[in-house]
Amino acid sequence: MNLARMLKARADEGRPVRVGVIGAGKFGSMFLSQVRTTPGMHLYGIADLSIPRARAALTATGWDADAVIASSFDEALRTGRTMLTEDANALIAADGLDVVVEVTGNPAAGAAHALKAIEHGKHIVMVTVEADVLVGPLLAERARKAGVVYSMAYGDQPALVCEMVDWARTCGFRVVCAGKGTKYLPSFHKSTPDTIWGLYGLTPEEAAKGGMNPQMFNSFADGTKSSIEMAAIANAAGLAAPSDGLLFPPCGVDDLATILRPREHGGVLERSGTVETISSLERDGRPVFRDLRWGVYVVFEADPSARGDYARRCFKEYGVVTDSSGRYTALYRPYHMIGLELGVSVANAALRGEPTGVTEAFNADVVAVAKRPLKAGEMLDGEGGYTVWGKLFPASTSLAKGGLPIGLAHHMALKRDVAEGEIVGWADVEATDTPAIRLRREMERSFASGVSAAAE
Known part of the structure; x- marks a missing residue:
């Protein structure tokens, strides 16, 4: 990829890529541990609501906090030190900053920070995938018009899957299914x-x-994060969401090409060209043999016509594991290293002007579904909480049903009782006017004309 060589050249020239990180939690800390040892990158600043937490993150990831912390952005720019601030907007606006890494995990904050970065001409690596699924198409469009990069975060599953999808298509293969593994049982949807x-x-x-x-x-x-990540992949890679949510089929790596093929050919997919998350547990709780709990995959096929005989023969000659027909096969990556790999996105944005995956369309959405019977007046508590979980749908279905996006299902009171398993809609909640809601509504208006139940 030559990124390391390009970074070294920037280091030799005394022009490192200057990075600002918003959020000093686990993902951000993983990046801090690696940027410390990456020639050609300068950790220009960290914005966090708690300065002591940001300082502790530096110490925990191997930095000498006393030696590296600057007293101002000007000092950080001159000396190569790191400025800590509670003001994310001040970091975004700082002179000399090249790339903003948004890792708050808060969709409303993530969207706001992305807009501010675009306004100031800074590239954005959007780790907060919840924000990307909520309003990503609009953010990506605004970034393109402003001439900056809006990118998925390499190391997180969506960007890694998009890379594999791009590889398959570049090689001339048709993508049948793409996604990741997780630990899943149906009862997990009720987890609190x-x-x-x-x-x-x-x-x-x-x-x-x-x-x-x-x-x-x-x-x-509880299934929310898998739905969010699969929506991000569908929207970035031109794939479709299953019509009624993820199936989470139990599947090991040796069976990817057999299970994740269309039903008409013996698999579980309702059609080709979809996203799916596979489970590392059989439905009775037994572990799946050679599971892919921590990894990602792409299932693809050679030209299905007679003219594809040569490629299918090559599969066999070179020991490629296929389904029984020899038509479908898969590649997988057993692990993802999350923030430890994030520097790839930062370098791609700053040095090549390219994203490591970017939202292109509004193919899929994630809506709030009741975990239990909910009563009028109850307050929704968002992803991973006690009230709702996020279910993947085609964007056309979400819009038709008036589903409340899971990224907005925070601190909203219900206006009516909602049965367990029922979609929570916009009409069911007391929704006040907020910047995030306005941005979401604008995204829906701008991209609804391109919404289709099918993709690819």
Whole structure:
């Protein structure tokens, strides 16, 4: 990829890529640990609501905080040190900053920070995938018009999957399915922050000692995060969402090409060209053999016509694992390293002017679904909480049903009772006028004409 060579050249020239990180949590800290040892990158600043937390993140990831912290952005620019601030907008506006890494995990804040970065001509790496699924098409369009890069975060599953999809298409293969693995059982949809640690084999005390946020981890277990990530992939890679949510089929790596093929050919997919998350557990709770819990995959096929015989023969000659027909095969990556790999996105944006995955369309959406019977007057508590989980739908279905995006299902009171398993709609909540809601409505108006139940 030559990115390391390009970064070294910038280091030799004394022109490092200057990076500002908004959010000093787990993902941000993982990036801090690597930017410290990446020639050609300068950690220009960290914005966090807690300066002590940002300082602690530096110390925990190997920095000498006393030596590296600057007293001003001007000093940071001159000396190569790092400015800490509680004001994200001040960091975004700082002279000399090249790339903003948005890692707050808050969709409303993420969207606002992206707009501010675009206004100031700074590239954005959007780690907060919830913001991307909420209003990503609009943010990407505004960034293009402003001449800056709006990018998915390499190391997180959506960007890695988009890279694999791009590889397959560049090689002339047709993408059948793409996605990731997770630990899933149907009962997990009802999981709450009070029950989550049993699913991870931890006690609440062990989790607290490790600084683990129960609501965040619960969003991974209850299906919300998988839905959000699959929506991001569908919108960036021109793929479709299943018509009634993810299937989460149990599947090991050796069976990808057999299970994740269209139903008409013996698989579980309702059609070709979709996203899907596979489970590392059989429905009875037994572990799947050679599971892909931490990894990503793409299933693809050679030309299905007679003219594709040569490529299919090559599959066989070179030991490629296929389905029984020899038509479908897959590649997978067993792990993703999250923030440890984020520098690839930063370098791509600053040095090549390219994203590592970017939202292109509004193919898929994630709406709030009741985890239990909800009563009028109850307050929704968003991803990973006690009230709702996020379910993936085609964008056309979400709009037709008036579904409330999961990224906005925070601190909204219900106007009526909602049954367990029922979609929560815009009409069901007391929605005040906020910048995030206005931006979402603008995105829907701008992209609704291109919404289709099918993609690719």
